[in-house]
Amino acid sequence: MRVPVRSGQVRRRKPPYRVARKDDPAAPLNERERQILRLVVESFIDTAGPVGSHFLARRYSIGLSPASIRNTMSDLEEMGYLDHPYTSAGRVPTDLGYRTFVDALMDVPELAPDERRLLQQRVREIGNDPEELWRESTRLLGQLSRLLGVVLTPRLSTGVLERLEVVPLSSTRAMFVLSVRGGLVRTILVELASGLSRRDLELVVALLNERLAGLTLAAIRQSCHWRLRDLEDRTGLVQLVLDEAPTLFSEPNEGRVRFGGTQYIMGQPEFQQPEELRNLFLLLEDEEELVRLLEGTEGPEDVEVGRAQVSIGRENCDEKVERFSIVTARYRLGDAVGTIGVIGPTRMDYRRVLALVQEMALLLSRPIDETVN
Incomplete structure (x- = not known):
């Protein structure tokens, strides 16, 4: 069965997220290269396996032969957007490929109405108990993303x-x-x-x-x-x-991190490798480093509440997490600002994760008695 390419490859609106760090801009891609890169990233996210030209030709009605797709994929590999693992005929995205997808090719993050209602209902049920809000928000993010939900309590x-x-x-x-x-x-x-x-x-x-x-x-x-x-x-x-x-009146040195969903992220193919699982647990045990990664270098007042930031792979500047991506957004409790997010492999459904993180950050920032439409 052929799956048609979705109409409107990129919805040209200002994305409601911002980049945590960007490398030097690469050479601009033509329309065919953009299309193939987007399909490779989306297919790899879906299958967790290298993507070949015959697979794309069969799965998508894009009017290109496997040979033409293969040539375009080779060009993208030479430019650093794709990689060619081992002797496989397929390609996988690089950090630059993911970054370009998130910045320029991905559809605008949007949460399904039933998921939005679920998050709104749970926040309303909890009321004004911050500790319960943090615990439930990480659980929901982990459950819905199948990754690791994390929250930093606000800086006092x-x-x-x-x-x-x-x-x-x-x-x-x-x-x-x-x-x-x-x-x-x-x-x-x-x-x-x-x-x-x-x-x-x-x-x-x-x-x-x-x-x-x-x-x-x-x-x-x-x-x-x-x-x-x-x-x-x-x-x-x-x-x-x-x-x-x-x-x-100082900032507590520890105890700010809450996380949930370890059972979900451990089910991801990337974490079947002992080394990757070890790196994940080393990160979770290092609260100081985890706070640095989640908060970034910008102060609370420098980042818009509810607008997600994405840090991909080596952008995290830490060997333990160079194969992870971190999606975060600021939230506000009273006048204090905290951070909520999701940690997972670089192969994550960025559109969905961004939508989840942004929605939860906005819900945490809203007065509980405020009407939510």
């Missing part, structure tokens, strides 16, 4: 402090609770001077909230000394806050 330094509480645990220990707009909470244990009454603590905490609430944690860390310097305090709590400000 970008979040706005709603209130600070001090919960006494003993006569000399207390727990500082920082509630950040958007439902984020950070807790830290501190040592207190003995003999403090609950009334004394409440009075001082009220003064601290009066001076600090409504500011980002980064701003508090930088300016709390002059904001609090004139407060009279016989409890020592203000001085404790000043002394501990670099820790209290």
